[in-house]
Amino acid sequence: MNKALVKTYMSHLGTIFFNYSIFCFAMTCISFFSVVLIVTFWVLLIAIGLLSLCVLFFVPGYTDLFTKSSGFMEMALMLTPIFSGVGIAFSVLSLIFLLFDRQNPKNKSKIIISAVFVGILIFVLVYTLIKMKDGNVQ
Amino acid sequence: MNTLKISFKFSYFKNPLVYIDGKLIFPKRNNFGNYTYTLKTNSDKVNLKIINVHELEGKLWFILSYLFFLISLLGIFDKKIDKSCKKVQYESTIDLIENSELTIEFPRLSKTSTETIISKGNVNEEVITNNFYIDNKLKKRIKILKIAKILTWIASAILITIITIILLTR
Numbered sequence: 611m612n613k614a615l616v617k618t619y620m621s622h623l624g625t626i627f628f629n630y631s632i633f634c635f636a637m638t639c640i641s642f643f644s645v646v647l648i649v650t651f652w653v654l655l656i657a658i659g660l661l662s663l664c665v666l667f668f669v670p671g672y673t674d675l676f677t678k679s680s681g682f683m684e685m686a687l688m689l690t691p692i693f694s695g696v697g698i699a700f701s702v703l704s705l706i707f708l709l710f711d712r713q714n715p716k717n718k719s720k721i722i723i724s725a726v727f728v729g730i731l732i733f734v735l736v737y738t739l740i741k742m743k744d745g746n747v748q
Numbered sequence: 749m750n751t752l753k754i755s756f757k758f759s760y761f762k763n764p765l766v767y768i769d770g771k772l773i774f775p776k777r778n779n780f781g782n783y784t785y786t787l788k789t790n791s792d793k794v795n796l797k798i799i800n801v802h803e804l805e806g807k808l809w810f811i812l813s814y815l816f817f818l819i820s821l822l823g824i825f826d827k828k829i830d831k832s833c834k835k836v837q838y839e840s841t842i843d844l845i846e847n848s849e850l851t852i853e854f855p856r857l858s859k860t861s862t863e864t865i866i867s868k869g870n871v872n873e874e875v876i877t878n879n880f881y882i883d884n885k886l887k888k889r890i891k892i893l894k895i896a897k898i899l900t901w902i903a904s905a906i907l908i909t910i911i912t913i914i915l916l917t918r
Binding site for chain 2: 622
């Protein structure tokens, strides 16, 4: 296969994982700040979106979380390490694939952003896990 | 030592690959949005080649594109495919002087126009190939891929509806 073509495929795959990592980063921020700042219903409602809500409503027990503030906080607390962990994985994957076509000017900014995401998400993950272990998130 | 400063005006052109004497070069973007590259060489002649690669060109174009579509959660996180399908094949031999300058300009290709790459500068240039066209084969492949995507969306919607009904009627 043509070397330039392989680079294009790698760049495409890297961009897909980069888009995933942006989503995970946004979700981590929202769930993390909703835990730290004790923001309840609305912030997460907007963040997770109607689609996620529809899915969650079909899962028994989750409907209660939307009516109780404490339950919702638990959910946000649960989501932060999940999204940050998945976000780290996607950011690393996007970095790996984008580095194949690193000389492409369009990929340079993506590589930098992915690296920044990895740093921030590791910090958030470690911070949340330590606080969860201590039992004091706020 | 001879120097060659090449400026590229790409306009709407995507992913061009520039080779000088068979070696891929990476022009840098300047403040005016154009790309420039300066070559320093001892030789008096260089071969300039410009081509572009579309990701639907390969033998495994359908499998790979469909795989990307599935990986990106039915296209939600997918990258946009270049639908213009503009193709370029440019090759020339340039006689260098001490301070050679060359501007390569890509025209905005419409369906009817037959414009080619325009090169200006203070050098002698012998153009070997200068083709600039819209690849209809790629356009056809984009259509096939679009149909496959739509069918997958419909199939997914049906599947989700069936699963939801089963879960609700339990």
